[in-house]
Amino acid sequence: xxxxxxxxxxAIGFSQFAHAQIYITRTGYIGFFSKTPxxxxxxxxxxxxxxxxxxxxxxxxxxxxxxxxxxKQLMQEHFNxxxxxxxxxxxxxxxxxxxxxxxxxxxxxxxxxxxxxxxxHGVENPVTTTATLEMKDGKLTGKAxxxxxxxxxxxxxxxxxxxxxxxxxxxEILIECSATK
Numbered sequence: 001x002x003x004x005x006x007x008x009x010x011a012i013g014f015s016q017f018a019h020a021q022i023y024i025t026r027t028g029y030i031g032f033f034s035k036t037p038x039x040x041x042x043x044x045x046x047x048x049x050x051x052x053x054x055x056x057x058x059x060x061x062x063x064x065x066x067x068x069x070x071x072k073q074l075m076q077e078h079f080n081x082x083x084x085x086x087x088x089x090x091x092x093x094x095x096x097x098x099x100x101x102x103x104x105x106x107x108x109x110x111x112x113x114x115x116x117x118x119x120x121h122g123v124e125n126p127v128t129t130t131a132t133l134e135m136k137d138g139k140l141t142g143k144a145x146x147x148x149x150x151x152x153x154x155x156x157x158x159x160x161x162x163x164x165x166x167x168x169x170x171x172e173i174l175i176e177c178s179a180t181k
């Protein structure tokens with residue numbers, strides 16, 4: 001895990017490190033939810049690494065797929081073994097940029113447009129969404145929601161359970177980062 005964080009720091013430009021322009025967390029949150037008449041599916045991962053370089057307006061995330069916890073153990077097994085194949089593809093990543101006309105280092109809530117690439121199950125796809133970055137007491141909190149289609153990442157849903165899973169999965173992201181020292 002330390003190796004992932006190191007690579008993320010290098011990838012977004014380590015040069016601003018001394019100026020406290022980089023915010024990091026190891027306890028970010030990503031959750032996803034699928035609601036159908038047959039069954040609700042919910043999973044949460046609170047071990048998400050995130051790095052935000054506010055000077056360069058770069059963002060990077062990494063989450064181990066086995067870190068997603070489900071209410072039902074069988075769902076968790078199917079998710080890891082049959083859908084995301086977490087032994088073969090152990091993590092999901094995002095790297096991208098955000099746009100804002102405001103100085104996000106100033107206290108307050110700042111609306112931003114985020115664009116980048118999600119890598120999941122060996123497939124990389126572009127993504128664009130809106131998000132908020134809130135600066136309060138030196139902590140930078142980021143929130144975003146997006147929809148993901150499993151088929152866009154070559155995740156095959158067997159016909160037997162296809163009606164139990166929404167075509168678009170709702171994804172929620174919440175990170176609270178502290179400035180590097």
